[in-house]
Amino acid sequence: MNLQQLRIVRETVRRQFNLTEVASALCTAQSGVSRHIKDLEDELGVELFTRRGKRLLGLTAPGQELLPIVERLLLDLQNIKRLGEQFAQQDTGHLAIATTHTQARYALPPVVTGFKSHFPRVHLELHQCSPREIVERLRSGEADIGIATEALADEPDLVSFPFYAWRHALIVPEGHPLTAAGPLTLETIAEYPLITYHPGYTGRARIDAAFARAGLAPEIVMSALDADVIKAYVELGLGVGLIAAMAWHPARDAGLRLIEAPDLFETNTARLGLRRGRYLRDYALSFIRACAPELTADRIREAVFPKTAV
Amino acid sequence: MNLQQLRIVRETVRRQFNLTEVASALCTAQSGVSRHIKDLEDELGVELFTRRGKRLLGLTAPGQELLPIVERLLLDLQNIKRLGEQFAQQDTGHLAIATTHTQARYALPPVVTGFKSHFPRVHLELHQCSPREIVERLRSGEADIGIATEALADEPDLVSFPFYAWRHALIVPEGHPLTAAGPLTLETIAEYPLITYHPGYTGRARIDAAFARAGLAPEIVMSALDADVIKAYVELGLGVGLIAAMAWHPARDAGLRLIEAPDLFETNTARLGLRRGRYLRDYALSFIRACAPELTADRIREAVFPKTAV
């Protein structure tokens, strides 16, 4: 048995059993990929992949049991490398953050600025993606840290920590009748065409839930992935907007007015997500600490490597 | 990086940094061991071992952090092999049990008999050893299952389950004055020279604790590793014996009398111990189930591979 064989098994599943792709992903020749799979199956005495003729289709029962073990083993292999880098060059390396528009634009800039000055020799990569993609990137190892309001809390192979709490608020064009009305209610909002986030993004579920609980069905004329698009169309008069409150900037958004809606929608919590069992460089822990001071290195390491798991 | 390198790192620590021994343990040449260590250190960019001149002395800080990762990785490698065997030959293989005299002699015979008839093609090895050695054998992978009253419950890298509860009782020669006396007390026992287990064996700690709580200091004239030795010397009249109650057999121990001591000493619990994260063959799970029917395969696997650890 051999590490390359295990890498190939993992990659084969990731590439939907297309060995040609596997070979190119691992920078090697297809022939070797085929051989390695065959050799491994021979050594274990078990077929790992189901086949139709020569094509691979999926995992057999033993293959399915094997996969998580292989994944963890390769994770540990990465951890060993990372540990080497950690000691070899304390403050040099990469840090990949996967995050949503909202966090990248409104929550992270001060953290990133501080980080860059503290760790000038760390190459920081910020990848903007959807919450689902963030989870995938954490899982595959492309990202060290994921930051989003959605999706991070419910994955068994991730750990997540609260970053900060935020609320939705209404934005309307300057001079809109709602700026003169009394305290907001869901009913009054629902009288106007609505522009807000796409489902699965930035607390949209909370918005839908609030209206549903109130027995209201507002007309959502547009859904967008980020507040900037929403603001643009509110400004055009397409409707009123529901966005994360921190996305409104008094000076920059001069043509718009923000109306707080403190109790209409449930609080959202942006979270920091990490892959369980993945070794984190010290500067990654510093980044997290800069987001949430209560997250000490010890607390994070204990969550990522629970003592009981050894 | 390479599996052999990692095996060498682990073995080097196990063999107290004597590379010659490491080589022979891994069936290879010293020269290769040296070079592999050097290569790995070069690749990671970090010294893993402290040295005086050419001799290795111990682990550096990075080496200490590395070791548990390597151990887990190699455990997973074993798990992969075991998983192959599991599917390739369902009911054929090895099962190594490490246990104490008391369990081997009095608790396990019926379980072993049943197991042998159910799994005739499994090679069952029973190793009798001390509680500390059981822990070591589980840790090193020499044993699949450990069974003892002592030591198993407190190791963070092991999981343990209760097997059965038992109590100490007194044995005396036939016709001894205590056979005629009323209910036993610690005070009356302490009037006689005592023969019992060696510290660290078969609930000896409970015996000491009971006497200490009562402010008594009995004269222990002999301590032995097993009940058979104790019984022999009790029969010779050296003193009265305190043994595990199940070690007394009315027919075989005709010259002795057992006097129950239900409330004098705390109950002991024999436990089954497993290495966390180690894959178990189905027949190993069956063995455990035969010991304690409430320990289903699912319950054991969940304890050995907690879901949260992935």
Place this chain on the structure above:
DNA sequence: GATGCTTACGATACCCGTAAAGATA
């Protein structure tokens, strides 16, 4: 016919083992 997997084959690189030299106790 296009894509994808297997097998064959030659070159390369890696790993191992022997042996000699140097260090340590």
Place this chain on the structure above:
DNA sequence: TATCTTTACGGGTATCGTAAGCATC
């Protein structure tokens, strides 16, 4: 001096890549 580690060197093997042959879609 005996034990242990490193370095050098040669042989063997495993792995890789190219390329051809086949199966699948």
